[in-house]
Amino acid sequence: MTTHTFRVTITRKEGLSDPEGTTARKALHDLGYSGVGDVSFGRIIAIEVEAENVASARSRVEEMCTKLLANPVIETFGIESLDVEDSAIESVT
């Protein structure tokens, strides 16, 4: 068993209200930044999991996201391995 570290990024599904993002976008325009499109805010969760290998650890984190960490009704999540040998980003809806 080894410890695997992941960074989970949770964002609101497209088309749903994100007042913080909308307000930040307006503020960026006011500051003179042109060409700023959609701005959306989310949450980052760092999580350590003990498992046989990174694939099994990742699938457990996916399950944790679906069950508790994210709300599949309104949110999507991405899981990024912070293990040195595996840094691929996977997105799951």
Add this chain to the structure above:
Amino acid sequence: MTIAVVVFPGTNCEHDIVHALRLVGAEPEIVWHTETDLAGVAGAVLPGGFAHGDYVRTGAIARFSPVMTEIERLAASGTPILGICNGFQILCEAGLLPGALVANRDLKFICKPVHLRVESTDSILTSAATVGQVLRIPLNSYEGQFVATDIDTIEDADEVILRYCDPEGVTGTYSNPNGSTNAIAGITNAARNVAGLMPHPERASETILGSNDGMVMIESFVESVQRVRA
């Protein structure tokens, strides 16, 4: 005819709803969230508050409290289940009601009386009201903005039971305090035995509190419990 009033760590409106239920002769009983047997319960209310500190998301941890297995069983068997404010958020997280509640449009906690228009009387919360009736009820929430990706499905199924409106019953941006999609303040499920709303009808239960407009909802709920029981 016992109505369970479910209390999670952080729930804080249980005594208000117990008082309001007693005003119409109901027999509420406070139930701790670790309860695993609600046999004999004729209805249940999930009151407002901050269950489990609202950590992760409002209602996200509460939906896994032991008592929720029983709430899900009761909901599936047609028993009236009502969620108020935080209770509404928990029912959405549990998948017993559609959609979700997120931070208010203006990112401010809102604590003020609002007006609600009754959209449908086919629910355990509005059966004693009339369509178009305007009620003045306190709202007290930060995560009160109702959102859903399948909003058309919810509208087409007539599952919207309450909308924010002005005192004349007209909906619009300025009478929608938290930016809820289609000004939705309260909804029901497809089977119409589960309902949730963000405002607090139990805080408008006597004129001395500024309004007793909430009592038509409390009466609807208790009558629904009696009807199902009978």
